[in-house]
Amino acid sequence: MSEDTLQKITALAKRRGIIYQNSEIYGGFSGFYDYGPVGVEMKNNLKSYWWKDIVDRRENVVGIDGAIITHPTVWEASGHIKGFADEVIECKKCHKRFRPEDIDGKCPNCKGTEFTKPRKYNMLFKTEVGVLEGEKVDAYLRGEACQTIYLNFKNVIDSTRQQIPFGIAQIGKAFRNEVTPNKLTFRTREFEQWDLQFFVHPDNMEKWYEYWKKERMEFYKTLYRKQDNLRYRQHPEDELAFYAKLAFDIEYKTPWGWAENEGIHWRADYDLTQHSKFSGKNLTYRDPKTQEKYFPWIVETSGGVDRTLFFLILDAYEEEKLENGKTRVVLKINKDIAAYKAAIFPLVNNKEEILNKARDIFNLLSENNKVVWDDRGNIGKRYRYQDEIGTPHCITIDYDSLKDNTVTVRDRDTMEQERVKIEDLESFIR
């Protein structure tokens, strides 16, 4: 897949209502994107796919939904105010700024070869809370979603039946003032993360780290089609945080090379000890059986929701040569993530009986499935639209449907069509 495909996907995302540039009528706002009618369905499906796997099917994981703004001291305790810095260099010719690792000797904008020395800058977004001048306090939009999990560790212990080992999961927004937001939603300034913080006894850290490392790879293997595009990358020692013994990324192979999809982090007791120190509150855990008191250690799995959806679209995008010489663009996206499970097509839009039958089918299927209606243009054009957004099935209601209560169901991937009884449709599309 080439860089050219990236441009095609960006165009497709806009053309079909998946992802729009934010504030486009004002010329856009770098690093911010909006999801359209198709994209929001995909993203919601993706989030519930993760939630089902991480929370619903496990007895030892619970979820929370924390606020985006927290007490400002949180970011001192976490180390973000001091250390959440990225490096920036400036091209001396065109004055554009870049991360040092994103240039290869030449400025990507003007091909200049002279740059300023790297400077550090903090990526946290600052805001003010309060009304009157002089009484306002500086606060920050959270730079990583996981901090609200640590803040609520004790609340969760005190308000649920969970005991260590157990996990707290969250899907939520994070904000980073990135120097070079790029490649659609790959690197943005506002994005969503899916995080699991799994709390364990220090003696069992290694075992649980290996467990989650494996589980998370299995998750991505069920999600993507091209499994050879997934790999682990172990962080070398000079990349590790001082408290981490190990760190692995799960990477996906993109048109521009391997890129991080999710990090599996060994956080030890760093977060809970820091928040204990800064808040003055005791965040140790007392084992109800042994009465042992200790700071739990944490295995973190932290991935990007927007980034995963973008990778899924890369993974699914195909251009297929048809027998008639034309090219079909199709998103062979995981059927659980597709915006709609089926599209309902009345063959014509001026025949009441056909429209009524099609509406009955729409009402029947929409009780348990997300389906979409299309009665515009010829059936070929309607197929093309649904292929481009990855709808697994197209259901056409025609004159025969009025006589024998069957419809034509066309499969997205094989393009094969078969007649299916209306009463069997629900189980067929499942």
Ligand code: GAP
């Ligand atoms: N709490 C740990 C943490 O935030 P991270 O590696 O900085 O770790 C986790 O971020 C994931 O969030 C990354 O693997 C990536 O998928 C996603 N992510 C990070 N920065 C991003 C950005 N600027 N735009 C989109 N996704 C981003």
